[in-house]
Amino acid sequence: MNYLVAVLPDRIQVEAAYSALEKAGLPTSQVNILGDGYLSADEFGMIDPDKQARKQSTRLFWWLVPFGFFVGYVFNYLTEVEIFPQFPRFGNEFLAGILGGIAGGLGASLIGGGTSITVGSGDALPYRNRLNAGKYLIVVTGNQDLTREATRVLREFEPENIQGYTDYSQKSKLLRN
Template structure:
C-alpha cells in the first residue's frame, strides 16, 4: 500500500482535493484531512512518534515480562542466594520472578525508546509544516494501486511526502 501526505496551503485547497479524490473512482483506504490548528495529528499513528513508541513498548512488554519472570524464577532457583529467605521456599522464587518481570517491563520501555521510526524524517517535516499553518491530507491506497498523482498535482500541493510503499 502507498501512503503519502500532501501539504496544502489552505482549507479551500484541502477541500477541493478531498472532493476530487471522493469523485474519482480510485479506492482509498484512508483519506484524512488534518487542519493546522487541531491536535488531530497526534491521534494518527503514522504521524505521531509517541503513539508508535507506545504501541512498540506494549508489544515488547508482552514478550519481555513473561521471559523476565521465568528468568528471575530460574535465577533464584539455580543460585544459592537467600536474599528473600524470609518469604519461605515458595515465596523466594516468586519474588525473584516478579523482580525479573519488572526488569522485563523496564527493558521494554528502554528498547522502545531507543528504536527510531522509519518515517521519522518525513514525520518531522510534516509536523513543521503543520506548525507553519499548512493543511495536511493523508492518503492511503490498497496494495497494488498507485496514488492518484494527476488529481494531486491539479491541487497544486506545496509538498508531497511519501511515508511508505509496501
C-alpha cells in the first residue's frame, strides 16, 4: 500500500485539487481530504503523538520504578550510607529504594513521554500541526501507479509539501497500528 500526502493552504485549492484528481480518473474512494469541514486526523486514523507518548511512558514506568527501587536498595545496602541516622539500617535501605523508584518514575515520564512525542510520531505530528494551522491535506492511498498519477496531478496546484510513503508491512508511520 502506498500513501501520498499533499498539504494545500486553503479550502478552495483542496477542492480544486480533488476535482482534478476525480477528472484524472482516480477513484474517489481512495482520495481523502483532511481539514476543517472534512475528516479530522483522528477520523482518518492518523497517529496521535500524545497517545503514543502516554503509552510509551506507561510501559517504561512499569519497568523503571521496580528497577529504580531495586537499584536504590542495593546501592544503599552496599555503601551503607545513612540517609537518616535515627532509622535502622533496613529503614535507610528501604528509603533509598523508594527514592530510586521515584527517580525511575520521573525518568519514565520524561524520557518515555518527551522522546515519544518528538521521535515516535513519525510524520504525523507535522501534519497535525498543519491541520491545526488551518491547512488541508489530500491523502491518496493505493498502488504505486495510482500515487504516481496523483503526484503528477497534485504538482499542478503547487502544494506546500507533497510526500509519498510506501508501507510494506501494512503498518505505516503515518497511521495507527
